[in-house]
Amino acid sequence: MTPGALAARRDLLALVLDTLVPASAGFPGAGAVGLDHVLAVAAASADLESLLWRGLQVVEEAARAQGGSGFAQLSPDDRESVLRQVEQSHADFFDALVRHTYDGYYGHPTVVARLGLDPGPLQPRGHRIEAADLPDLTRVTARGPIYRQA
Amino acid sequence: MATDDPTDVLVIGAGASGAAVAWRLSGAGIGVVCLEQGDWVDPRAYPHWRADWELHRQTDWSAEPNVRRLPQDYPVNDRASSISPLMYNAVGGSTIHWSAHFPRFRPSDFRVRSLDGVADDWPIDYATLEPFFDLNDRMMGVAGITGDPAYPPKSPRQTPPIPLDTLGATIAGGFERLGWHWWPSDSAILTRDYDGRRACVNCGPCDLGCPIGAKASTDVTYWPKALAAGARLVTRARVREITLGPDGLADGAIYYDREGRVRAQKARAVVLAANGIGTPRLLLNSRSARFPDGLANRSGLVGRNLMFHPYAMVRGTFDRPLGGHRGPIGCSIISQEFYETDLSRGFVRGYSFQVARGLSPIASANGGSVGDRVPWGREHRRAYDERFDRTITVAIIGEDLPEPGNRVDLDPALADDHGIPAPAVSYTLSENSRRMLDHGIARGREALEAAGAREVAFNPLLRAGGWHLMGTARMGRDPATSVIDPEGRCHDVPNLYIVDGSAMVTSAGVNPTSTIQAVALYVADGMTRRRA
Numbered sequence: 001m002t003p004g005a006l007a008a009r010r011d012l013l014a015l016v017l018d019t020l021v022p023a024s025a026g027f028p029g030a031g032a033v034g035l036d037h038v039l040a041v042a043a044a045s046a047d048l049e050s051l052l053w054r055g056l057q058v059v060e061e062a063a064r065a066q067g068g069s070g071f072a073q074l075s076p077d078d079r080e081s082v083l084r085q086v087e088q089s090h091a092d093f094f095d096a097l098v099r100h101t102y103d104g105y106y107g108h109p110t111v112v113a114r115l116g117l118d119p120g121p122l123q124p125r126g127h128r129i130e131a132a133d134l135p136d137l138t139r140v141t142a143r144g145p146i147y148r149q150a
Numbered sequence: 151m152a153t154d155d156p157t158d159v160l161v162i163g164a165g166a167s168g169a170a171v172a173w174r175l176s177g178a179g180i181g182v183v184c185l186e187q188g189d190w191v192d193p194r195a196y197p198h199w200r201a202d203w204e205l206h207r208q209t210d211w212s213a214e215p216n217v218r219r220l221p222q223d224y225p226v227n228d229r230a231s232s233i234s235p236l237m238y239n240a241v242g243g244s245t246i247h248w249s250a251h252f253p254r255f256r257p258s259d260f261r262v263r264s265l266d267g268v269a270d271d272w273p274i275d276y277a278t279l280e281p282f283f284d285l286n287d288r289m290m291g292v293a294g295i296t297g298d299p300a301y302p303p304k305s306p307r308q309t310p311p312i313p314l315d316t317l318g319a320t321i322a323g324g325f326e327r328l329g330w331h332w333w334p335s336d337s338a339i340l341t342r343d344y345d346g347r348r349a350c351v352n353c354g355p356c357d358l359g360c361p362i363g364a365k366a367s368t369d370v371t372y373w374p375k376a377l378a379a380g381a382r383l384v385t386r387a388r389v390r391e392i393t394l395g396p397d398g399l400a401d402g403a404i405y406y407d408r409e410g411r412v413r414a415q416k417a418r419a420v421v422l423a424a425n426g427i428g429t430p431r432l433l434l435n436s437r438s439a440r441f442p443d444g445l446a447n448r449s450g451l452v453g454r455n456l457m458f459h460p461y462a463m464v465r466g467t468f469d470r471p472l473g474g475h476r477g478p479i480g481c482s483i484i485s486q487e488f489y490e491t492d493l494s495r496g497f498v499r500g501y502s503f504q505v506a507r508g509l510s511p512i513a514s515a516n517g518g519s520v521g522d523r524v525p526w527g528r529e530h531r532r533a534y535d536e537r538f539d540r541t542i543t544v545a546i547i548g549e550d551l552p553e554p555g556n557r558v559d560l561d562p563a564l565a566d567d568h569g570i571p572a573p574a575v576s577y578t579l580s581e582n583s584r585r586m587l588d589h590g591i592a593r594g595r596e597a598l599e600a601a602g603a604r605e606v607a608f609n610p611l612l613r614a615g616g617w618h619l620m621g622t623a624r625m626g627r628d629p630a631t632s633v634i635d636p637e638g639r640c641h642d643v644p645n646l647y648i649v650d651g652s653a654m655v656t657s658a659g660v661n662p663t664s665t666i667q668a669v670a671l672y673v674a675d676g677m678t679r680r681r682a
Binding site for chain 1: 196198199200201202203204205208256257258260261264265275276295297299300301302310311313314315319322326329331332333334350351352353354355361362473475476477486487489490511512514515516523524526527528530531535538539
């Protein structure tokens with residue numbers, strides 16, 4: 001595998017990511033907003049890039065074994081079926097794939113905003129918590145000391 | 151080899167305990183030099199200032215040195231341990247990434263042999279430490295409410311408690327319905343401006359550090375005062391070994407400076423504050439003809455009796471948003487309903503419940519501390535939305551009893567960037583701890599269901615949960631069964647002190663930093679009285 005080989009398969013990777021997290025209910029698919037992160041972490045680790053690249057080969061082979069010409073030509077249901085098969089046969093690849101997909105997807109500002117949160121930095125804004133009275137601890141204190149003297 | 155100007159006291163490690171000792175000694179006019187292998191953390195460097203802050207939890211801001219792999223970190227071989235040690239190497243040490251949950255040990259925690267027939271009593275007690283708890287609270291700044299019936303009366307907290315908010319009030323309701331103890335957590339996080347530091351703005355991830363100094367990491371509490379009092383702090387200074395004079399007393403240390411040069415720092419006394427793994431590692435690396443098995447190790451106990459707090463995590467899912475992204479991540483309420491020994495439960499000693507805040511977006515997807523990733527595929531959206539901002543996690547923090555087989559040793563092959571042998575950790579969860587955690591999981595489920603959870607999941611043992619590193623150079627009166635005496639001095643080398651978690655005789659069922667720091671101040675007080 002040559003450096004950048006995974007990036008050369010970005011179209012296939014995007015389809016795989018869209019199968020992991022499909023667009024739904026106003027949320028984008030992971031192929032649209034998680035792909036760049038997955039490629040970036042792979043570019044920073046030769047081991048990870050190799051793992052993902054080899055995993056994509058397995059995905060394509062599994063897709064062809066279903067009688068088609070490749071993963072891209074499968075229906076969404078069949079794509080999910082192929083990935084479930086690969087999840088069982090190549091657990092390390094799949095674990096890394098899902099983890100980095102979720103990282104990229106749920107770290108993306110578009111998704112964070114869709115969740116109802118401010119997608120910007122946490123500081124200096126912080127979060128507002130409405131002022132509340134101190135909790136009523138009457139029942140707890142009414143029991144008296146619960147520690148042992150020593 | 152370059153030699154620095156000698157000093158009265160050399161402190162090794164600038165974290166929770168080293169900072170406290172440096173402040174106390176320098177304030178008494180005693181010369182202090184502290185060697186710290188990490189650096190100052192620039193407040194602008196924290197991930198909170200970036201939109202991709204959460205990604206950093208798994209990389210350069212991970213609590214695991216084996217994941218983080220920064221130049222100032224050393225590797226830890228934890229393959230023989232069911233819990234991964236966590237730590238941070240910087241001015242402030244692990245208080246940089248702690249959640250600042252700040253309970254004290256209770257009186258019975260110092261008398262476990264007398265009360266429960268297990269482990270050993272401490273040679274000091276709660277009453278002895280109480281003024282140092284109070285002093286430390288004032289230095290760190292504690293948010294909370296007095297009157298908790300789980301403790302003897304405490305001095306006033308420095309600021310009001312951290313707000314329960316929706317999440318905290320929800321789980322508190324569960325404890326109320328069951329008639330169990332609960333209390334707003336004592337937290338070393340300011341809710342009002344205090345002592346020149348700002349109040350918390352509830353941004354959330356204290357575990358990635360606090361960029362505004364509201365959380366009490368010792369780089370913003372003790373160190374500015376210690377430096378003002380004359381202490382000298384040398385960063386990126388990695389100690390290789392503690393040296394002995396011809397009289398058999400410690401006379402300083404050899405270290406690598408920022409440029410990798412070997413230097414010697416001489417001192418009349420040495421204080422080890424390098425955490426429960428770093429301290430035994432350094433002692434075991436300081437071998438000599440006088441101490442062929444490691445410095446101050448005639449007992450053979452250096453590195454032994456390693457205690458973590460084993461954590462089990464129970465997570466409830468609710469039908470409504472809980473606002474869990476608001477507020478300090480590790481602090482809402484504590485329950486000590488099952489803290490004291492009741493043998494009818496099937497185990498000795500006990501545990502606390504620590505209720506944290508909710509999970510951020512990526513953590514929600516990956517299952518947080520329970521680790522059950524949200525399913526992928528067509529069901530993903532529904533499954534994720536049912537979980538995000540609708541969960542409460544109850545941590546069971548169990549008392550770990552000391553066992554000689556749980557230990558820190560030197561790895562025969564692994565070393566840090568300077569070639570210094572790295573630690574190897576061996577740790578097996580005891581049967582007593584297993585039964586304790588199982589009890590806690592069942593009771594945690596009860597609490598969550600009483601609070602309205604519709605679904606409960608759990609992790610029976612959190613692997614990435616080795617925040618608390620204790621017991622590896624324990625305190626005691628008998629040189630045959632302990633490493634340091636009741637004043638914190640090594641039995642074998644009486645001008646060598648140990649003040650970090652290594653000194654702990656037992657672990658209690660609460661986060662230890664408050665107690666570690668109180669012990670450190672107590673030891674420093676004795677040094678001051680004896681003028682080191």
